[in-house]
Amino acid sequence: MSEVLVLVDHVEGAVRKPTLELLALAKKLGTPSAVFIGGADQVSAATEKLAAFGAEKVYVIDDAEIKGYLVAPKAEALQQLAAKAEPAAILIVSSAEGKEIAGRLAIKLDSGLITDAVDLADDGTTTQSVFAGNFTVQAKVTKGTPIITVKPNSATPDETAGAGTVEEFAVTISDAAKTAQIVASQPRKASGRPELTEAAIVVSGGRGTGGNFEPIEGLADALGAAVGASRAAVDSGWMPHTFQVGQTGKTVSPQLYVANGISGAIQHRAGMQTSKTIVAVNKDEEAPIFELVDFGVVGDLHAVLPAATEQIEIGSSIAVAFARTPMTLANTAHDLQSLSGGRFVLGLGSQIRPHIENRYSMPWSHPARRMHEFVRALHAIWNTWEDGAPLEFDGEFYRHTL
Amino acid sequence: MNIVVCVKYVPDATADRRFESDNTVDRVGVDGLLSELDEYAVEQALQLKEKAEDPTSVTVTALCVGPEKAVDAVRKALQMGADEGVHVSDEAIAGSDYIATSLVLAKAVEKIKADKGQVDLVMCGMASTDASGSVVPAMLAERLGLPQVTFASVIESQGDQVRIKRDGDTATEVIGGTMPLVMSVTDQTGEARYPSFKGIMAAKKKPMETLALSDIGVDAGEVGLSVAWSEVADTTERPPRTAGEIVKDEDGSGATALTGFLASKKFI
Ligand SMILES: Cc1cc2nc3c(=O)[nH]c(=O)nc-3n(C[C@H](O)[C@H](O)[C@H](O)COP(=O)(O)OP(=O)(O)OC[C@H]3O[C@@H](n4cnc5c(N)ncnc54)[C@H](O)[C@@H]3O)c2cc1C
Numbered sequence: 001m002s003e004v005l006v007l008v009d010h011v012e013g014a015v016r017k018p019t020l021e022l023l024a025l026a027k028k029l030g031t032p033s034a035v036f037i038g039g040a041d042q043v044s045a046a047t048e049k050l051a052a053f054g055a056e057k058v059y060v061i062d063d064a065e066i067k068g069y070l071v072a073p074k075a076e077a078l079q080q081l082a083a084k085a086e087p088a089a090i091l092i093v094s095s096a097e098g099k100e101i102a103g104r105l106a107i108k109l110d111s112g113l114i115t116d117a118v119d120l121a122d123d124g125t126t127t128q129s130v131f132a133g134n135f136t137v138q139a140k141v142t143k144g145t146p147i148i149t150v151k152p153n154s155a156t157p158d159e160t161a162g163a164g165t166v167e168e169f170a171v172t173i174s175d176a177a178k179t180a181q182i183v184a185s186q187p188r189k190a191s192g193r194p195e196l197t198e199a200a201i202v203v204s205g206g207r208g209t210g211g212n213f214e215p216i217e218g219l220a221d222a223l224g225a226a227v228g229a230s231r232a233a234v235d236s237g238w239m240p241h242t243f244q245v246g247q248t249g250k251t252v253s254p255q256l257y258v259a260n261g262i263s264g265a266i267q268h269r270a271g272m273q274t275s276k277t278i279v280a281v282n283k284d285e286e287a288p289i290f291e292l293v294d295f296g297v298v299g300d301l302h303a304v305l306p307a308a309t310e311q312i313e314i315g316s317s318i319a320v321a322f323a324r325t326p327m328t329l330a331n332t333a334h335d336l337q338s339l340s341g342g343r344f345v346l347g348l349g350s351q352i353r354p355h356i357e358n359r360y361s362m363p364w365s366h367p368a369r370r371m372h373e374f375v376r377a378l379h380a381i382w383n384t385w386e387d388g389a390p391l392e393f394d395g396e397f398y399r400h401t402l
Numbered sequence: 403m404n405i406v407v408c409v410k411y412v413p414d415a416t417a418d419r420r421f422e423s424d425n426t427v428d429r430v431g432v433d434g435l436l437s438e439l440d441e442y443a444v445e446q447a448l449q450l451k452e453k454a455e456d457p458t459s460v461t462v463t464a465l466c467v468g469p470e471k472a473v474d475a476v477r478k479a480l481q482m483g484a485d486e487g488v489h490v491s492d493e494a495i496a497g498s499d500y501i502a503t504s505l506v507l508a509k510a511v512e513k514i515k516a517d518k519g520q521v522d523l524v525m526c527g528m529a530s531t532d533a534s535g536s537v538v539p540a541m542l543a544e545r546l547g548l549p550q551v552t553f554a555s556v557i558e559s560q561g562d563q564v565r566i567k568r569d570g571d572t573a574t575e576v577i578g579g580t581m582p583l584v585m586s587v588t589d590q591t592g593e594a595r596y597p598s599f600k601g602i603m604a605a606k607k608k609p610m611e612t613l614a615l616s617d618i619g620v621d622a623g624e625v626g627l628s629v630a631w632s633e634v635a636d637t638t639e640r641p642p643r644t645a646g647e648i649v650k651d652e653d654g655s656g657a658t659a660l661t662g663f664l665a666s667k668k669f670i
């Protein structure tokens with residue numbers, strides 16, 4: 001079977017999930033060969049991951065000469081590799097950069113290009129979602145080596161290991177490819193939440209938040225979701241542009257999309273219309289977003305979301321431990337236990353530092369040790385209530401003596 | 403200095419958009435206009451002109467490849483303030499894919515260069531609102547052998563040096579290049595101006611050139627649907643989403659209904 005080249009999308013050797021999805025799709029067309037353009041010190045970690053998800057081969061291209069320049073050198077490297085490997089297809093993640101590499105490569109190889117595929121069949125037929133998700137298009141490359149960019153979340157990674165045989169590939173980068181220089185680069189800070197384009201659930205906020213994203217973030221965290229925003233929220237400076245969902249932001253296609261205080265303009269829809277399940281909270285029952293939803297609440301998001309968040313946190317019985325003291329939580333849990341007739345199971349989560357400190361205004365340190373002590377404190381309190389013995393808990397972080 | 407702004411004529415996104423029986427985008431039977439995202443490119447080109455030491459030494463040329471009606475896109479750019487228009491229109495172009503479109507655009511840029519002596523900047527939108535491929539600018543750079551500084555949200559230039567801010571997937575970057583180069587701009591660069599009454603009147607007298615493929619040295623057999631590098635087998639309209647359940651929040655009932663729905667779908 002012919003090889004299918006998969007260009008690896010990674011940050012400092014950490015392979016991003018969309019690449020694993022591409023490996024799964026590549027198996028349909030041939031034998032997956034990952035193409036890793038990066039530093040020598042990043043190869044082993046990346047290879048391990050790529051092999052675990054089915055890469056039979058990992059071509060390693062040293063990026064020393066490449067990384068200071070935008071797009072063009074990567075297209076050149078792929079061109080040289082394609083000449084040698086004669087692949088059945090080349091798959092690239094549909095990011096801004098991925099598509100640009102694909103575009104340049106298509107011209108170099110005089111090959112057909114399909115962008116933003118959301119599915120790929122065994123015979124190379126792609127499915128695309130166009131016109132803001134209103135049409136589905138089936139297409140196929142008819143000339144040269146098919147170059148296909150695939151949107152994140154279009155396939156499920158397949159953890160069936162491949163050989164992962166490493167093969168160094170030396171490239172010669174022309175001066176012409178080194179003309180757009182990356183003068184400075186500021187890596188994005190990790191938010192502690194899932195990546196917007198990769199998340200199974202996205203909770204978004206718009207102008208209706210009035211600039212207060214706490215209810216959005218609270219619900220997102222209770223659901224383990226990513227946070228998104230409309231352009232109005234971004235233009236107002238409430239959220240960074242990288243959170244924007246829509247035509248000029250990210251396209252997301254999660255299992256669940258929750259739009260809050262978002263009217264549902266066509267440009268916003270373009271970025272979320274293909275979500276499996278759509279929910280909206282909006283105080284205007286005429287808002288166009290309600291035409292799209294599987295479930296909608298006409299109401300004030302500032303009231304609906306915090307109440308829903310609380311219900312979810314209790315219902316799933318994962319309470320944010322460090323947002324409370326052992327005593328207040330022991331009390332609530334005790335009440336719920338008697339109300340539910342002994343069926344209550346308490347789960348504890350640590351949450352993340354910014355939330356504990358900035359949202360709940362509570363201390364954060366040594367989360368593992370602190371959690372351990374938190375649980376011991378809860379038991380001590382409940383024991384006291386059970387047998388009436390005096391409470392004498394004196395720990396490193398918590399003290400309960402009355 | 404010569405700036406060429408690539409402007410595309412697209413079906414109006416707020417009206418009906420559909421495909422022809424041969425699965426190409428219907429560009430003639432529907433309402434069309436200058437792609438909204440290309441207005442930002444026109445705006446930035448005009449600002450570069452206005453900021454120049456001698457604005458009269460800067461010529462902004464709007465370039466469009468598209469059917470007869472597509473001249474509207476060029477006209478809109480002229481009304482906004484572009485100096486000249488070039489419209490490449492030829493029956494043979496219909497149904498062209500990215501590869502053919504970028505070829506025609508590149509050849510047209512070369513024609514403008516031959517006529518004017520040089521082209522310093524080729525500016526594009528970040529994506530067309532119909533295809534939304536965001537690939538044509540990179541392909542143009544590849545074909546023209548020029549540096550590509552794309553997805554600019556902030557633009558700075560000094561002499562022939564250009565610096566832009568680019569919001570990448572995992573990092574915010576500053577990209578630098580030396581003119582001549584190809585640039586694409588995002589909607590973060592700032593609102594585009596509306597044509598003024600004066601602008602609309604002035605546009606009527608501005609130079610406007612219509613070119614056929616033969617004028618730019620492209621063979622009709624190199625472009626169009628019949629030679630496309632990919633083939634669209636089928637287009638289907640997505641069935642409208644079936645109307646969901648809408649509830650009114652009264653005294654907290656909304657939250658309970660919401661969590662009830664999420665639980666029924668196993669999200670919690
Ligand atoms: C070229 C171009 C590209 C664009 N790209 C994008 C894009 O990528 N993404 C994008 O999102 N937009 C994009 N837009 C903008 C888009 O057209 C809309 O302007 C934008 O989506 C509106 O954002 P919004 O829904 O948050 O605000 P609005 O339209 O103002 O809606 C706010 C909503 O909040 C509701 N509301 C108010 N208060 C409350 C409350 N307390 N509780 C509940 N609901 C409340 C209101 O009823 C209203 O429906 C683009 C526009 C252009 C021209």
Ligand SMILES: Nc1ncnc2c1ncn2[C@@H]1O[C@H](COP(=O)(O)O)[C@@H](O)[C@H]1O
Nearest residue numbers: 408409467526527529530535536537538
């Ligand atoms: N037919 C065309 N005529 C003029 N410019 C175009 C054309 N197609 C694409 N472009 C330019 O390329 C940019 C990106 O287009 P696309 O790659 O289709 O998303 C657009 O914003 C335009 O600036």
